[in-house]
Amino acid sequence: MTPRTLSDLHRFGYLGPRGTFTQMALDAWDGARHEEQVPFGSVDAALDALRSAEIDAAMVPIENSVEGGVSATLDALATGDPLVVIGEVLVPVTFVLCARAGMPLGSVRSVGTHPHAWAQVRSWMASHLPDAVYVPTLSTAASAAALGRPGDVMFDAGVCAPVAAANEGLEILAGDIGDNRAAVTRFVLVSRPGTLPEPTGADKTTVVLFQRDDHAGGLLELLEQFAVRGVNMTRLESRPTGEAMGSYCFSIDFEGHVQDARVGETLMGLRRVCADVRFLGSYPRADGVRADARLGTADHDFDAARLWLEQLRS
Numbered sequence: 001m002t003p004r005t006l007s008d009l010h011r012f013g014y015l016g017p018r019g020t021f022t023q024m025a026l027d028a029w030d031g032a033r034h035e036e037q038v039p040f041g042s043v044d045a046a047l048d049a050l051r052s053a054e055i056d057a058a059m060v061p062i063e064n065s066v067e068g069g070v071s072a073t074l075d076a077l078a079t080g081d082p083l084v085v086i087g088e089v090l091v092p093v094t095f096v097l098c099a100r101a102g103m104p105l106g107s108v109r110s111v112g113t114h115p116h117a118w119a120q121v122r123s124w125m126a127s128h129l130p131d132a133v134y135v136p137t138l139s140t141a142a143s144a145a146a147l148g149r150p151g152d153v154m155f156d157a158g159v160c161a162p163v164a165a166a167n168e169g170l171e172i173l174a175g176d177i178g179d180n181r182a183a184v185t186r187f188v189l190v191s192r193p194g195t196l197p198e199p200t201g202a203d204k205t206t207v208v209l210f211q212r213d214d215h216a217g218g219l220l221e222l223l224e225q226f227a228v229r230g231v232n233m234t235r236l237e238s239r240p241t242g243e244a245m246g247s248y249c250f251s252i253d254f255e256g257h258v259q260d261a262r263v264g265e266t267l268m269g270l271r272r273v274c275a276d277v278r279f280l281g282s283y284p285r286a287d288g289v290r291a292d293a294r295l296g297t298a299d300h301d302f303d304a305a306r307l308w309l310e311q312l313r314s
């Protein structure tokens with residue numbers, strides 16, 4: 001397969017409709033700003049379109065600093081035809097409560113928004129609209145779009161980004177209603193295998209690990225592979241495989257690029273002790289933080305050790 005480069009990507013899917021935080025992430029991605037952007041109703045729909053080559057890449061949410069991992073994304077990446085992460089974007093999230101013109105805050109009886117957004121405004125809702133019924137929507141902007149369409153809606157107000165409310169001509173009933181003002185969501189740009197960004201020295205790698213069997217110290221065995229090679233993990237989540245009660249896989253992000261010796265050695269170690277290792281890509285970190293190799297774990301340390309072994313064997 002001819003490797004694709006980032007400049008070969010022209011059709012970008014995202015969790016829509018327009019005005020989602022995911023679209024903001026896509027706009028923040030340099031290579032996508034002036035390319036075709038295609039909204040999808042769900043993360044699954046965007047990733048299915050990517051797998052069937054309808055689009056070249058998809059921007060999807062993966063992790064929020066308050067609410068944690070986005071299960072729909074983690075599960076869709078852990079199963080099905082392989083996809084790879086080729087970049088990440090961090091977006092600060094601020095929410096507004098909006099409604100059609102003429103709806104006073106005191107009359108709001110029901111609120112629609114994405115479950116991740118609802119979790120981030122729970123305290124505000126408890127103190128300002130304690131009796132409001134929550135109605136889940138497929139994204140924050142989907143709640144604004146429903147309010148903006150003529151006809152009946154299932155809820156009186158929506159929680160979304162200010163831009164989504166503005167797009168639909170809605171009134172802001174309250175601004176900046178997030179319980180944590182520093183909330184940030186992390187988005188990943190996903191593509192089909194064949195696109196591997198070059199190492200930058202400030203990279204991350206994502207994998208999903210499937211254990212061989214359930215035994216005492218099984219997770220420790222996996223973690224040791226990282227520890228002994230000085231590889232720092234930045235996210236670790238267990239997700240049910242769906243096969244049986246108690247059957248879990250581990251979704252992990254860690255510092256470094258597959259081209260780094262210590263990352264390569266870690267992946268080989270994991271491959272030996274796991275039933276399966278799904279490689280989900282190496283890509284530049286959005287925060288640009290460089291990982292310093294611990295003493296004895298730099299590329300030249302691994303080269304020197306390999307040379308030494310070769311000499312012993314000859």
Ligand SMILES: O=C(O)C(=O)C[C@]1(C(=O)O)C=C[C@@H](O)C=C1
Nearest residue numbers: 020021022061114116139140185
């Ligand atoms: O609904 C949106 O606007 C999204 O982009 C999704 C999403 C998420 O899945 O976490 C993104 C950011 C916010 O944390 C809330 C919702």
